[in-house]
Structure formats: C-alpha cells, structure tokens
Amino acid sequence: MDRLWTPWRYAYITKSGPSQRKGIPEPLNAYPDDQGCVFCNLIASVDYAIEHGMPVDEAERYGHIVTRGKFHYIALNAFPYTSGHVMVVPYVHTDSLAKLDVESAHELIVMAQQTERAIRATYQPDGLNFGLNLGEAAGAGVAAHLHLHGLPRWVGDNNFMPVLAETRILPEDLNVTWQRLRQAFQSL
Numbered sequence: 001m002d003r004l005w006t007p008w009r010y011a012y013i014t015k016s017g018p019s020q021r022k023g024i025p026e027p028l029n030a031y032p033d034d035q036g037c038v039f040c041n042l043i044a045s046v047d048y049a050i051e052h053g054m055p056v057d058e059a060e061r062y063g064h065i066v067t068r069g070k071f072h073y074i075a076l077n078a079f080p081y082t083s084g085h086v087m088v089v090p091y092v093h094t095d096s097l098a099k100l101d102v103e104s105a106h107e108l109i110v111m112a113q114q115t116e117r118a119i120r121a122t123y124q125p126d127g128l129n130f131g132l133n134l135g136e137a138a139g140a141g142v143a144a145h146l147h148l149h150g151l152p153r154w155v156g157d158n159n160f161m162p163v164l165a166e167t168r169i170l171p172e173d174l175n176v177t178w179q180r181l182r183q184a185f186q187s188l
Helices: 007-014 038-051 056-063 102-123 160-164 174-186
Strands: 065-068 072-076 086-090 127-132 148-153
Touching: 038 056, 038 065, 038 072, 056 065, 056 174, 065 174, 072 102, 072 174, 086 102, 102 127, 102 148, 102 174
Parallel strands: none
Antiparallel strands: 065 072, 072 086, 086 148, 127 148
C-alpha cells in the first residue's frame, strides 16, 4: 500500500495545534483576544499586527488575506479543494445572507465577480464553483459566519484520490497562491 503523508493537516483534523484560538496564524499569535470565530479571529489578528507595526503586506500574507473591500475581505481557504480556492468573508459576524444590508450584499457579489476575473486570469480554469453553505446541515464548516467560496475547476480534476482515498492533491503552496492572486486582484 502507498502512503501519502500530510502532517500539516493534523492540527486541522484533530482541531488542535499551537494555538487553541481558531483562525490565528502562528506569526500573528501576538493578538491577545479570542472572538471564538475563525474568520473574526483571522481578520482581527491581521489588523492587530498592522496596528502594532507589522507591514500590511507581511501581515496579510501571514493571514492569506488577498484583498479587502468596505464590508468584506477575500482570503485563501487554509484547507483548499483546489489551488486558488478563496472565500469572500464579511467583516460582520453573521450566519445569514438575508441579514446583510443591501450595500454589503451588493459588495459580496461585486467581489465574487472580481474573484472570477482574478481566478480566470491566474489559473485559466475550465470552470468555477461559487457557493454559500448556510447552516451546518447545508455543509457549512463554519456555520456561524457566512462566507462565499470561489474556486477554479478543471475537466477531470476530480480524479481517483478524492473519490477513493479522500485525499486532494494540491500542486501549489498557499504562499504562492496568495502572491499570484494578490497580484491578479491588484491588476483588476
């Protein structure tokens, strides 16, 4: 039997790791609070680092924040289905699309459009998936905080590994993905 070693996923699978505070990357661990939400902690730890002297690009690279809007930010999925898998996340902690005001909901779609352009320019996929999973029963891994997934897809990308071995093969490091998409969003 062949083995595929993925030790970097251990903390995710066991819900353990150096920080019990979800969403706070280790280089941003100086953030003193815990909001109890992976997305709230992520953006707060990035902002805290910036407020305390870390250069914006460095803090956002550690947090894999690709770009920001007035009401939402776009971040890489830390455990992506494919290279280029991002999420549009509202700054406000809400579990419902219906709870967003019209201006915020509009920005969510505008940022999804920008995501489509950036992913197409960067990865030249055969297609894209965009989706919201509202509630745990709908498949939301983080049900308490709304987030829109955007990811590139290719014909035949669902090969035997995820089907038989429940394993995804990702050819690109997250820091490389961040750099490529950051540049793509800046050129929009």
